[in-house]
């Protein structure tokens with residue numbers, strides 16, 4: 001039997017905010033960032049907590065409850081990192097490229 005909660009989940013949009021992020025007068029909000037979240041898919045348990053808490057609707061819920069960060073609109077606030085109970089998200093300096101979290105952690109002071 002499917003609970004009411006499960007029914008509601010299935011009908012939800014892929015983003016939690018009422019409206020989807022769109023380009024404003026100052027351009028896409030991702031350009032405002034100086035810190036960037038990096039998600040380690042190997043550590044992610046698909047709990048969707050980051051998706052629920054991201055104030056920008058910049059976490060996208062994919063097939064099978066996998067999540068992705070939409071860097072075009074992520075403002076780098078760090079809420080997703082703070083809310084992730086599995087430490088699957090870390091914040092790095094914008095403009096630095098990391099293959100994965102392990103490499104990133106090595107370079108952090």
Ligand code: SF4
Nearest residue numbers: 054074075077078080
């Ligand atoms: S850093 Fe902030 S805006 Fe970017 S994905 Fe995380 S919660 Fe959303």
Ligand code: SF4
Nearest residue numbers: 044045047048050084
């Ligand atoms: S909060 Fe962490 S574990 Fe949960 S879906 Fe987001 S990245 Fe994955």
